[in-house]
Amino acid sequence: xxxIEDCREWLRNSSPIAVLTGAGxxxxxxxxxFRSGSAELPALWSRYRPEDLATPLAFQRDxxxxxxxxxxxxxxxxxxxxxxxxxxxxKWERGCDRFTLITQxxxxxxxxxxxxxxxxxxxxxxxxxxxxxxAEWENHATPLPEIPPHCACxxxxxxxxxxxxxxxxxxxxxxAERAVRACRLLLVxxxxxxxxxxxxxxxxxxxxxxxxxEVNREETPVSSLVDRVLRGPAGEILPGLLDS
Ligand code: BV8
Ligand code: ZN
Numbered sequence: 001x002x003x004i005e006d007c008r009e010w011l012r013n014s015s016p017i018a019v020l021t022g023a024g025x026x027x028x029x030x031x032x033x034f035r036s037g038s039a040e041l042p043a044l045w046s047r048y049r050p051e052d053l054a055t056p057l058a059f060q061r062d063x064x065x066x067x068x069x070x071x072x073x074x075x076x077x078x079x080x081x082x083x084x085x086x087x088x089x090x091k092w093e094r095g096c097d098r099f100t101l102i103t104q105x106x107x108x109x110x111x112x113x114x115x116x117x118x119x120x121x122x123x124x125x126x127x128x129x130x131x132x133x134x135a136e137w138e139n140h141a142t143p144l145p146e147i148p149p150h151c152a153c154x155x156x157x158x159x160x161x162x163x164x165x166x167x168x169x170x171x172x173x174x175x176a177e178r179a180v181r182a183c184r185l186l187l188v189x190x191x192x193x194x195x196x197x198x199x200x201x202x203x204x205x206x207x208x209x210x211x212x213x214e215v216n217r218e219e220t221p222v223s224s225l226v227d228r229v230l231r232g233p234a235g236e237i238l239p240g241l242l243d244s
Pocket of ligand 1: 163191197
């Protein structure tokens with residue numbers, strides 16, 4: 001059988017299933033990835049380095065710069081549509097009773113595509129959190145009417161995402177670990193697998209005896225750990241992989 005036929009067979013006969021996605025699944029929606037830029041879509045961080053923007057220190061030093069970067073990303077995402085990869089996962093979830101989608105993405109495109117059980121382990125770009133009273137709320141305004149935005153209590157708000165050096169939301173992370181430890185198959189889509197602890201979910205699935213399939217345009221540090229690599233764009237591979 002071809003690798004894709006193997007994978008279709010495994011997916012039909014495995015339960016529970018877990019999926020881990022990264023920025024690559026949103027690339028075909030026109031959202032630049034972090035590290036794998038292209039001519040038409042330079043990587044998000046081609047102009048900046050991660051430590052310049054997605055850290056508490058960067059925000060403390062220059063909240064306006066960090067907010068301008070998030071406001072620009074929010075605008076990009078607001079104009080984007082979920083692509084065939086997001087839609088295939090949402091459709092597939094409806095046919096599976098034991099299916100957990102874990103995403104490192106903060107863009108909300110899995111939910112927009114109709115996925116209902118999404119673990120956003122790095123938070124959401126659409127959530128704002130107050131620095132003082134810890135109030136947290138959804139805000140979809142693009143562009144933001146004021147930068148930096150403020151809380152009703154008058155204090156400054158931050159993006160409700162996980163920055164480098166910050167812990168992941170405890171409850172969501174524990175659910176993700178539980179889903180990966182219990183899964184019989186893990187599908188890893190569009191992640192460079194360099195950011196931890198998220199990337200650690202792949203060896204964790206291996207230790208739990210799960211089969212692992214990677215869908216990525218390029219080789220990654222976990223490619224040697226997986227059982228099948230499907231090389232190519234997620235928007236083209238996932239529909240064929242998941243249609244019943
Ligand atoms: C923490 C949210 C401790 C913000 C992000 C070991 C253990 C623990 C921590 C560490 C560790 N080693 C190092 C660390 C520190 C750090 C880390 O991992 N650094 C890396 C860079 C070495 N980790 C942390 O700081 C984490 N926190 O552990 O704190 C702690 C613990 C308890 C209490 C206090 C503190 C926090 C990490 C989260 C950081 N936040 N994002 C925002 O978005 O602005 S990370 C950011 O990178 C995004 O979330 C993104 O999703 C994530 C990973 O990137 P990818 O999604 O993989 O995207 P990338 O561009 O890299 O790759 C795209 C891939 O897609 C490529 O492979 C490409 O080939 C492929 N692709 C492209 N197009 C397509 C495609 N594939 C398919 N189809 C296509 N069309
Ligand atoms: Zn407040």
